Amino acid sequence: MEETLQNLIVGQSEAKGSTFGTAPTRNEFYTNYPYFKYWKSDFNTHLTDPEGLIIYIHIPFCVQICDYCFYMREVLKSPKQMSEYIDTLCEEIKLVSNRFNLLHRKVDAIYIGGGTPSLLKEKQFFRIVDTLHKYHQIKDPEFTVEAEPGTFSFKKIEWYKQGGVTRISMGVQSFDDEIIRLSHRKHTGEMALKAVNMVKDVGFYSNIDLLSGLAGESMDTWRKSVDTAIQSGVSMLTIYRMINYSNTTFFDKSVRKDQLALPSDQQEVEFMTHAVQKVQNSGYDSWSSYMFVKDNYKHTYTEKSSRGHDHIAYGASSFGKFGNVVYQNSNIVKLYKEKVANGEVPISRSYALSAKDEMIREILLCTKLFSYTSDEFEVKYGFNYIDLIKDAVVKLEREDYIAIGERGIELTQKGTVFGDYVGMALASSLKNTLALDNISFTY
Ligand SMILES: C[S@@+](CC[C@H](N)C(=O)[O-])C[C@H]1O[C@@H](n2cnc3c(N)ncnc32)[C@H](O)[C@@H]1O
């Protein structure tokens, strides 16, 4: 009854509604937008069956600190250190799930990363899994555990299977023993391959991380690593550019002390160009600018986090997104523990994305995804962004970074190597256009 009345009133207002420049009337009464006659049933399920969550859990302990690694990590000194951390983590899961009202939200993907989650003992691993089940709606999500070859073993695979893990991401970086040694890792190339094969043999989805641009790398050693990774037949290959961050030993040695020469930018581009060509000619499809898959494999976690779905972050230093707010937990383990012990959500910083920020974020992160279509942007934000940044698109197309295909903007092979550059070029161009109204971006 009430709705019918609303429809009548609003319908009437639409018919006689004033537009700027016409004489003012008092015949309108707006309580909603758009008019009810445009409302359909298509989106009812968004309310009754809301989009799922993704969950990231950070385990900050390792057996070594690798010279290139910029993540929040420390050497594990005792089993007690891990157990105490897991106590806090489980308390945090309970606290956050209750506070954010997450118990009934479906979980689409879980990712336990680090640090080195393969250091978890059986009891510790199952405590995390049981806590997740108690405070979240977990029904066969994609479930990834990151592993390091030197801390991996067959018995752990058994626990992972029982705990619902579906995917293991193996940190390999290089299959060449000398390159591994120069990064101060403790395993060998053979151990890494053995660990990867174990994962594959039991039928998990498997991923190998390789790093392009490590100390000592030559085209010969790099070819060997890429070939070995391809021959292993994993479902997914992730090839990161090794970024020389200021909190790493490589940075200290190469920049502060001038004692180490890392491969030049030009050499690194050659490594990545070789890898992209080789994997694409060996049965792998580009899935993002740095991820390559076999047999149409889809990586739900990255797909959803790039698109800005709700992303709950557990553990010290981990970052997430809830609604339009991106946030990060305290990255000092002691502070993280203190906050949780005081019953506080251990978030240390956050940023509320404006509608414009959400659009820029989406272009920056989703341009790299091969599953992303420009139509998705239009459905979500209501306009075709390509039309607004024609000059940038034409330039990137002319320089062979992108092509306009069925999906809208698509990365070429060259664009795949320079995926982040292309994403940023498009995002900044849109940013300039959206800032023409002088309501500027904070960043
Ligand atoms: C945080 S690690 C966890 C993996 C596991 N601890 C291991 O080392 O085998 C996840 C991945 O981050 C990547 N990574 C680490 N430092 C990096 C850097 N400086 N630049 C780019 N990627 C990096 C590595 O490829 C690594 O496998």
Ligand code: SF4
């Ligand atoms: S690469 Fe892995 S093992 Fe090495 S320091 Fe980083 S998180 Fe730890």
